[in-house]
Amino acid sequence: xTYQEFKDILYNGVWKQxxxxxxxxxxxxxxxxSTSVVNGVSLGLATSVVMxxxxxxxxxxxxxxxxxxxxxxxxxxxxVLVTLIQYLMNAYMYSLYxxxxxxxxxxxxxxxxxxxxxxxxxxxxxLQSALDGLAMGLGLTAVLAILGGLREIFGxxxxxxxxxxxxxxxxxxxxxxxxxxxxxxxxxxxxxxxFLTLGCLIAGKNWLNLRAEKKLKDAxxxxxxxxxxxx
Amino acid sequence: xxxxxxxxxxxxxxxxxxxLHVLFAxxxxxALYVWFYGPAILVSITLAxxxxxxxxxxxxxxxxxxxxxxxxDNSALLTAWLxxxxxxxxxxxxxxxxxxxxAISISKHLYGGLGNNPxxxxxxxxxxxxxxxxxxxxxxLAPQGVGGVSMSFSDQLGYMFQGLLPDGLTLDAVTMxxxxxxxxxxLHQHSQIEHILNMPIYGHLAGKGGEWVAGGFLLGGFxxxxxxxxxxxxxxxxxxxxxxxxxxFHLFDPxxxxxxxxxxxxxxxxxxxxxxxxxxVTSPTTPRGKLIFAAGAALLTYxxxxxxxxxxxxxxxxxxxxxxxxxxxxxTQPKVFGKKEKRS
Amino acid sequence: MRRTLAKAxxxxxxxxxxxxxxGTAILAFTYNQTHERIEQSVEAEKLKLISQIVPQAxxxxxxxxxTLKITPDPLLGTEDATTAYRARxxxxxxxxxxxxxxxxxxxxxxxxxxxxxxxxxxxxVRVVSDRETPxxxxxxxxxxxxxxxxxxxxxxxxxxxxxxxxxxxxxQFDYMAGATISPxxxxxxxxxxxxxxxQHQDALFAGTSLGVTP
Numbered sequence: 015x016t017y018q019e020f021k022d023i024l025y026n027g028v029w030k031q032x033x034x035x036x037x038x039x040x041x042x043x044x045x046x047x048s049t050s051v052v053n054g055v056s057l058g059l060a061t062s063v064v065m066x067x068x069x070x071x072x073x074x075x076x077x078x079x080x081x082x083x084x085x086x087x088x089x090x091x092x093x094v095l096v097t098l099i100q101y102l103m104n105a106y107m108y109s110l111y112x113x114x115x116x117x118x119x120x121x122x123x124x125x126x127x128x129x130x131x132x133x134x135x136x137x138x139x140x141l142q143s144a145l146d147g148l149a150m151g152l153g154l155t156a157v158l159a160i161l162g163g164l165r166e167i168f169g170x171x172x173x174x175x176x177x178x179x180x181x182x183x184x185x186x187x188x189x190x191x192x193x194x195x196x197x198x199x200x201x202x203x204x205x206x207x208x209f210l211t212l213g214c215l216i217a218g219k220n221w222l223n224l225r226a227e228k229k230l231k232d233a234x235x236x237x238x239x240x241x242x243x244x245x
Numbered sequence: 246x247x248x249x250x251x252x253x254x255x256x257x258x259x260x261x262x263x264x265l266h267v268l269f270a271x272x273x274x275x276a277l278y279v280w281f282y283g284p285a286i287l288v289s290i291t292l293a294x295x296x297x298x299x300x301x302x303x304x305x306x307x308x309x310x311x312x313x314x315x316x317x318d319n320s321a322l323l324t325a326w327l328x329x330x331x332x333x334x335x336x337x338x339x340x341x342x343x344x345x346x347x348a349i350s351i352s353k354h355l356y357g358g359l360g361n362n363p364x365x366x367x368x369x370x371x372x373x374x375x376x377x378x379x380x381x382x383x384x385x386l387a388p389q390g391v392g393g394v395s396m397s398f399s400d401q402l403g404y405m406f407q408g409l410l411p412d413g414l415t416l417d418a419v420t421m422x423x424x425x426x427x428x429x430x431x432l433h434q435h436s437q438i439e440h441i442l443n444m445p446i447y448g449h450l451a452g453k454g455g456e457w458v459a460g461g462f463l464l465g466g467f468x469x470x471x472x473x474x475x476x477x478x479x480x481x482x483x484x485x486x487x488x489x490x491x492x493x494f495h496l497f498d499p500x501x502x503x504x505x506x507x508x509x510x511x512x513x514x515x516x517x518x519x520x521x522x523x524x525x526v527t528s529p530t531t532p533r534g535k536l537i538f539a540a541g542a543a544l545l546t547y548x549x550x551x552x553x554x555x556x557x558x559x560x561x562x563x564x565x566x567x568x569x570x571x572x573x574x575x576x577t578q579p580k581v582f583g584k585k586e587k588r589s
Numbered sequence: 590m591r592r593t594l595a596k597a598x599x600x601x602x603x604x605x606x607x608x609x610x611x612g613t614a615i616l617a618f619t620y621n622q623t624h625e626r627i628e629q630s631v632e633a634e635k636l637k638l639i640s641q642i643v644p645q646a647x648x649x650x651x652x653x654x655x656t657l658k659i660t661p662d663p664l665l666g667t668e669d670a671t672t673a674y675r676a677r678x679x680x681x682x683x684x685x686x687x688x689x690x691x692x693x694x695x696x697x698x699x700x701x702x703x704x705x706x707x708x709x710x711x712x713x714v715r716v717v718s719d720r721e722t723p724x725x726x727x728x729x730x731x732x733x734x735x736x737x738x739x740x741x742x743x744x745x746x747x748x749x750x751x752x753x754x755x756x757x758x759x760x761q762f763d764y765m766a767g768a769t770i771s772p773x774x775x776x777x778x779x780x781x782x783x784x785x786x787x788q789h790q791d792a793l794f795a796g797t798s799l800g801v802t803p
Contacts, residue, residue: 079608083601087608094612098619105623108630199343200724201377210351379725383767416766417757430770433693554696554722 015141023142027149033126034157035212035219040124043117044158045208049169052176054162055155056107057114057121060099062151064121065130068092069147072131073140088131089122096122110179126150157215164211169203171196260359263474264319270468271326271520274461281388281454282334285401289329289341296345297325304354320359324348327367327520331513331560332374335384335396335420338406343377344370364567365527368560375555383556387421387446388454424452425511426556428503437500451510459515466519478535479528480518484509486543494551508547512557517546521559527567534573542566639674639686641731642704642713647683648676658798659687664785666690666698666778675794682707682794685786688717691778695770696720699729701778705786707794710744714779719771726771736772739763745783753780 033039043061048054071091079087100118103111111118121127130150135143166173171193178186201207278286301321305312325345332344348370356362375382386396396404396411396419403409410416422430424446431441441447450456469475491505508514513521522528522542529538542562549558632653639652655675661667666689673687684706691699699719704712714737721727728734739762754760755773764772786793 078604080597080601080604082597083605086605090605090608090612094615097616101616101619101623101627105626105630108627108634112634197378198724199377200379201373204376204723206376377724379722380765380767383725420766422767430695433695433770 015139015145019142020145023145024149027146027151028153028156031150032153032157032219033150034154034161035216037126037129038216039126039129040154043120043124044154044161045205045212047114047117048158048161048165048208048211049203050166050176051159051162051174052110052180053113054158056110056180057117058151058155058158060103060114060118061121061124061127062148062155063099064092064095065127065147065151066144067095067147068127068131069135069143069145070140071095072135073138073143076136084136085128088128092127092131093122107180110176113176113179126154160215161208161211165202165207167192168199169201169207170198260318260320264323266472266474267323267469267520268319268326270465271330271462273464274458274516275330277457277461278330281457282386283389283396283401284398285334285386285405286329288402288405289332289334289336290326292338292341293325293329293345294322296342297321297349300346300349301354304350304358308354308358310358315359318359321349321353324353324366324370327516328370330516331367331371333382333384333420334386335401335404337381337404337408340374340378340381344374347373360526362526363570365521365524365563368521368563368567371560372564375560383422383426384416384420385423386419388452421446423512423556424455424507425550428507429551429556432501438503439500442503451507455512456510459510462515462519466515469519469523475519475523476532476535478532479522479539482536482539483518483522483543484514486540487514487547490544490547494547502551508550512550513559514546517542517559517563521563522566527563527570529570529573529577531574531577531579533577534570537577538566538570538573541569638702638715639676639704642702642715643676643684643686644712647706647712648678650675650677650680652676652686656797657793659793662785664781664788666692666781673793684712685793687782687786687793689778689782689785691771691774693770693774693777694719694721695726695768695774696722699771699775699778701775701782703779703782705783707790708744709746709783709787709790710742711740711779711783713738714740714775716775721771722768726768728765728768729771729775736763736765737775740779745787750780753777 031037034044040061043057047057068088068091072088075087076084096119099121100111103114103118127147130147134146138146163173166175171191173190173192175189177188178184181188202211275286275290298316298321301316302312305315328344328348329341332340348366352364352369353359353362353366356364386401396414400411400414403411410419421427427444427446428438428441431444432438446452448454448456451459466475466480470477470480487508488505491503491508494502495504518539522539529535542559542565545562545565546558549555549561555561635653643652652674655677657673657675659665659667659671659673661669661671665671665687668690671688673685675682676684676686684704686702686704689701689703691701697720699721700717702715702717704714706712716730716737719727719729721729728736731737743761748761751759752761753776755762755764755769755776757764757769758773760776762772762776
């Protein structure tokens with residue numbers, strides 16, 4: 015894998031084709047779990063691991079799987095990986111596992127996982143496939159982190175609450191109280207807050223895209239008007 | 246484009262003038278409100294108005310739209326007044342500001358500004374507040390003559406702006422559940438309607454004080470109707486359906502379902518019928534559409550009031566029916582004469 | 590043609606089977622490696638909840654293992670058999686942890702976990718599940734406010750019947766203005782559970798079931 019290839023896959027997964035704010039795939043867990051940074055990032059990372067591993071596992075075997083059995087085999091592999099993660103979280107991060115609940119097993123049905131397998135891992139070598147899954151997952155994690163962070167600040171006035179569920183009791187000191195004695199804006203924590211905040215994030219991403227496009231155009235027209243300046 | 250557009254006016258009247266008439270029509274209700282609950286509501290209305298105009302100007306500026314002409318259309322003021330009238334009298338100042346700001350910025354301007362917002366902004370503001378701060382949304386003052394303690398105006402201001410209550414006074418002594426809420430919780434405790442209605446907070450038809458305020462809004466509604474600013478369809482269909490539905494339940498089991506007039510004169514029913522549902526932007530334009538829209542809102546209001554978890558149902562009923570408006574408009578659009586109906 | 594079709598189908602089936610076997614093997618292995626740890630986690634979580642309402646100093650037995658089946662009872666508001674946990678100190682009964690249901694919360698049932706000491710005092714009460722309005726009636730949960738802690742140390746002996754109400758109704762228990770229904774329900778349910786305990790105290794610490802016909 016060349017450096018350029020590496021950069022392209024990463025840029026594509028994290029920014030250009032971002033699952034959360036561009037492809038809008040797998041909305042159900044995004045909206046349901048993003049009530050806090052810790053919840054959001056945990057599910058995002060779990061999904062990233064599943065995507066990276068399934069990319070790496072499926073790319074090398076795609077040659078020996080007959081076309082008719084493709085989807086069942088892919089789903090089977092994804093399901094095995096998800097169940098594996100579920101066991102591990104259940105054993106080592108029990109309270110986090112209880113909080114994320116049904117959304118861990120539901121990673122299997124998250125369409126983004128199968129979508130990347132079909133669109134990328136079925137055509138590319140294992141290393142690239144793993145990277146693609148990881149990049150897509152990290153893009154999702156970033157969205158979940160921002161969404162969870164905004165909802166947590168507006169809703170509770172804190173950041174990183176519940177971090178002890180992931181890192182153990184000693185991490186409790188990492189919780190940041192952004193606004194002390196906060197009344198709590200419940201709307202942000204409840205489902206409508208998820209839709210509103212995600213809408214704002216998508217608008218923000220589109221605005222950044224438009225601005226970048228405009229800059230590019232301005233630069234091009236400037237160059238067209240004054241070609242000598244760059245000569 | 247063919248079809249009907251409300252308001253049905255005979256001579257051209259500007260949006261600004263219509264809105265002024267609507268604001269004027271609210272005055273009898275507000276006057277009675279002040280009479281029964283004290284002048285605190287005027288402070289809420291002023292606060293909401295200032296916030297609404299400020300946020301409106303800010304949003305227009307961000308969008309590079311002309312500020313002055315839009316501000317003068319008075320629609321932001323109407324949103325502010327309706328919201329202030331919908332929330333408890335003893336609302337802390339920030340509650341009024343947050344609700345109004347949300348109504349104007351998100352539910353009006355993010356959807357494209359006046360004429361493009363699918364949801365009634367005042368009701369979105371109310372919904373946001375009751376979901377986010379339900380505890381503050383229960384602080385309704387007891388009307389004059391009910392309950393032992395009454396608050397002076399300066400005490401009310403002290404609570405609204407500093408969150409302080411005079412010594413020895415608790416929130417519980419000066420606030421009370423609304424007549425609708427009391428009805429619901431008492432029924433939960435297996436009381437019967439006739440016993441509940443003997444409680445001091447009930448008057449002739451519905452809640453003491455509240456029934457008069459509702460009457461004031463009814464009067465304002467007549468004014469709007471006389472000025473031909475609203476058509477009869479929405480208010481009549483809404484109040485009629487509510488009366489009918491409540492009447493059927495009441496006939497069926499008078500011990501557990503309140504009389505229809507109590508429903509008409511409780512909560513925001515009158516305000517909703519004449520001032521909220523009639524918002525021309527968020528209601529259907531065809532007469533048939535209006536009838537269906539209002540009847541649906543009445544049904545939802547009754548269901549939420551009697552079987553739901555919220556004290557009143559007008560806001561959520563309005564918002565839910567707002568969603569159906571484009572569909573109702575398309576469905577009830579009269580066919581152009583001479584054109585054959587095409588079935589797909 | 591037919592032979593190649595049969596061959597392809599066979600190949601597909603074998604392929605699927607192979608992957609299914611491989612997947613099952615991997616999962617079986619992981620399960621084997623983790624299940625002990627998972628069971629420990631589940632028990633630790635239960636113990637954590639119980640030790641929230643039962644002071645560590647009051648027991649030295651394996652509370653999780655010392656259980657008792659209780660049949661549904663109107664005083665407990667339960668409709669199914671529930672499991673109670675018994676804490677003992679030096680072999681003597683010290684605290685009973687049992688479930689009760691307050692059926693008349695503002696939005697339906699409120700499930701409670703109640704710990705009662707052998708002297709009839711409440712060691713602690715927790716709301717296990719409810720459907721209260723967020724921000725209004727949910728202050729009965731420990732995560733939202735300390736309201737539920739006021740039961741600690743109270744007993745039938747300390748308060749007589751009329752005091753087992755919220756202050757608004759003339760009792761001893763605090764509540765928040767605007768949300769009285771659910772606290773009222775919880776106080777009533779705890780009061781009834783104490784009565785149940787008083788009636789059956791001896792039976793509750795003996796045997797492994799109460800009222801359950803095997």
